[in-house]
Amino acid sequence: MYLRPMYPIKAAAELVGLSTETLRAWERRHGAIRPVRDAQGRRLYNPETIERLSRLHRLTDRGHPIRDLAALDDDALDRLLEDGRRAAYGGVEGLPSRMLDAIADYRVDVFDRDLSVAIATLPMTVLMTRVVMPLLREVGLRWADGRLAVAQERLVSSLLRMRLLAILSPPPREQRPRMLFATLPDERHELGLIGAALQTLEAGMPVLYLGTELPALEIVRVAVKLGAAGVALSSVDPQQARPALEELRRLDAGLTPGVPVWLGGTNARYLAEELASARIHAVGDAQSMTRGMASHAGRG
Template sequence: MYPVKAAAELTGLTPETLRAWERRHAAVAPQRAANGRRLYDAATIERLTRLHRLTARGHPIRDLAALDDAALDALLERSRQTGFGGLDCLPARMLDAIADYQVDEFDRELSVAIATLPVAVLVSRVVMPLLREVGLRWADGRLAIAQERLVSSLLRARLLSVINQHPRERRPRVLFATLPGEPHELGLLGAALYAHDAGAPVLYLGTELPAEELVRVTTRLGAGAVALSSIDPGSAPQALAQLRVLDADLPPGVPVWVGGVNARYMAEALGSARVQAVTDPDALSRRLKRMDAVAARRGAG
């Protein structure tokens, strides 16, 4: 349960706006403490975040207040599709350029997308479809190994430039890495980019870092979370062994977030409250907010 000030920080709204949306529009119904202070639970925080995003796009709060969360989500999705409807052909067009080794054209399209699109749209509508199309074309022989590696290197360079452009030194940081045996990192880069855009202080450590090294860096920096990616089924047993080391040796209270196709299997196999499967941006966003709230409470204490 969060008081007004913490709820305002988590949603990006002011305390005055929170009170106005409650009193004038009944958009939310916070609970009350024994002393009468407003308290907001996690579900209400999520609803306020949706309302904030929609009002920022021009929807009046009076029209949104009576809608349930499913209706708000549908409205957000329609708004996103309408605003960026021309993106569906972009990944295929970029790969057509790579097929002809037109590197400048691919890089120009990618640079424009990075410069003009919100990060959530960039990742969901450009980066992830591009990776899927790379896999399909490589499997059926339309893309050579050299072309696939060219796409990976260009994406990596551009996405890292965004993450490193404005480093945030405040703590707690979120460390992004893969464990030994997992060389694939583009999905991890997308998640790091999303976290960076959400305001989290990101430290991107790259691929194939041993658990012992991650423990050392986490302890030295006082990091707030460790985010990992695992997509190679063959690396899952090795990654699981490394996760056991992290679970045993990381400082108390530091969660491990695992993404990628192996995430659910490894989280269930380990059975630890510390290790959580995080398989979509909304789940990552919720955990980032929770991490900030914990840090805020510790700072206040």
């Protein structure tokens, strides 16, 4: 017989990113949720209640008072979320061009303000696919035809990196196995890897971003020490494909059995085919990487 999973309050709080104190307050003070109790009187939360808590969390983050949300059913909460999505996405298509127009005039404050608002209001997948990636493509086009100077291109990259990495700061006391993100020696391209890390974090998986140009044995040392759930790497520079093979062989040999390695970037397919290792997977984009990680975690 199938038994539905039930979560104690600490596990429920971790799943939805709230404190146990907040969960108790939303129950006692506002009646927003109704957990069941076990024989010892401890609160237990079923999957439906976890989903409701997630909706409430997203809406309170957007400024809706919990007192106004508590009496609403789940359909009403979903409608509020959809209304917020439509409002937030209103001008997103033209945002990359407007931000680069600001950089062309060295109006860094305007660029940074627009980027900060996008980060605060857009889901991570939308932020990456409709703002960050189009922005990077437009940077390449403007640099190629002379509308953007090298200094301006580097300014965009540094501002993006600063703001996006701030989101990846690991929460204190995070105990669950993390996905590690890094690049191998002499591989400096990282914005795509940062995007994949952000989408993995958005999907609810703990992330530790290690940065660029790390030797494989250093990554192994961290992965073993922390009991990592997996390793994600980006390899973009064609000149680094052959050296990356040797580093990946060291990584494959050193990691604990069952820990997967996800490769993104233009070299990923070549590297995975050359290595032919059961643990190493090439992925085409950040969404594919995140789906693969989630699927592997679900089997673990």
